[in-house]
C-alpha cells in the first residue's frame with residue numbers, strides 16, 4: 001500500500017488539523033496509507049518573544065517546507081493564517097479547506113464580557129492586530145504579552161491577574177473548548193486575521209499526483225475569500241506582525257471583502273470594503289482604498 005507522509009507541527013491544534021486532513025483523505029482514498037510526521041518549528045521553540053519582535057516570515061512553516069523540498073514529506077498541513085502571502089519558490093497551496101468560524105473570541109476568567117470589564121482590566125494577547133483594535137474600542141484596558149500554544153495561554157490566564165484572552169474561534173472549537181468562550185467578538189470590533197479559520201495544505205508544485213488527491217479537499221468559496229484577503233495583505237506588504245485585519249465573505253459568487261489597518265495605539269483605525277467576482281481585483285481595490293485613507297503611513301510608522 002502506498003504511503004503518503006503528512007507533515008505537521010506538534011502542537012495539539014496542529015495535530016488536530018493534520019489528523020482531520022488525514023481522516024478526510026483516508027475516507028476518500030481507502031487504498032492509500034496516510035502517515036503523520038510531526039516537527040517543531042522555530043515559532044514553537046522561541047516562546048518568550050512576541051512574534052512581532054522575532055520578525056521572521058514563515059516562523060511556523062519553514063521546517064515543514066524544507067521537508068517538502070527535500071522529499072521527506074508529501075504534503076504539509078498549516079493554519080493558513082500562519083502562512084506568508086508569498087511562498088518559497090516551487091511550493092504551492094494545493095487545498096484551502098472549508099473555513100471554520102473566522103472571528104475571534106473572548107475567553108474571560110469570570111465570564112465578564114469585554115464591554116463590561118472594569119477600566120484597567122488586563123487582556124492577554126501578543127497580537128498587534130488584536131491589541132490595536134481593542135485599544136480603539138476600549139482605550140482604558142491594559143495588555144499583557146501572551147504567547148505559546150493554546151493550552152499554555154489558557155493556563156497562563158488562570159495563573160495570572162489577566163481578566164481574559166482573545167483567541168481565534170477556529171482553534172478554540174477544534175480543541176473542544178466551546179464552553180470556555182465568553183463571547184464571539186463581532187467583526188465591527190475585531191476584524192480577524194487574513195486566512196483565519198482555514199486549514200491549508202501545501203505541496204511541491206511538481207507533485208501533480210498529490211495535487212490530484214487534494215483537489216477534493218479544496219473548498220471553492222473559502223479559496224475565493226482567502227485569495228482576496230491574501231491579495232490585500234500582499235498589496236499592503238503586511239505579515240502577521242502588523243495590525244491588519246481582513247475578512248472575505250462569498251455569497252452567490254460575489255465576494256465581499258472588508259479590510260482594516262490600525263495604529264498600535266488604536267487611535268487611528270481605517271476600514272474599507274469592496275465587492276466583486278474576482279478575488280484579486282477585490283483584494284487590490286480594498287488595499288487601494290485603505291492606502292487612500294492613510295494606511296501606508298500607519299504601516300510605515302510601525303515598520
Ligand SMILES: NCc1[nH]cc(CCC(=O)O)c1CC(=O)O
Nearest residue numbers: 079081167168170171196197198
Ligand atoms: N497564531 C496561532 C494560530 N494560528 C492559527 C490559529 C487558530 C486556527 C485558525 O485560524 O485556523 C492560531 C491560534 C489563535 O490565534 O488563537
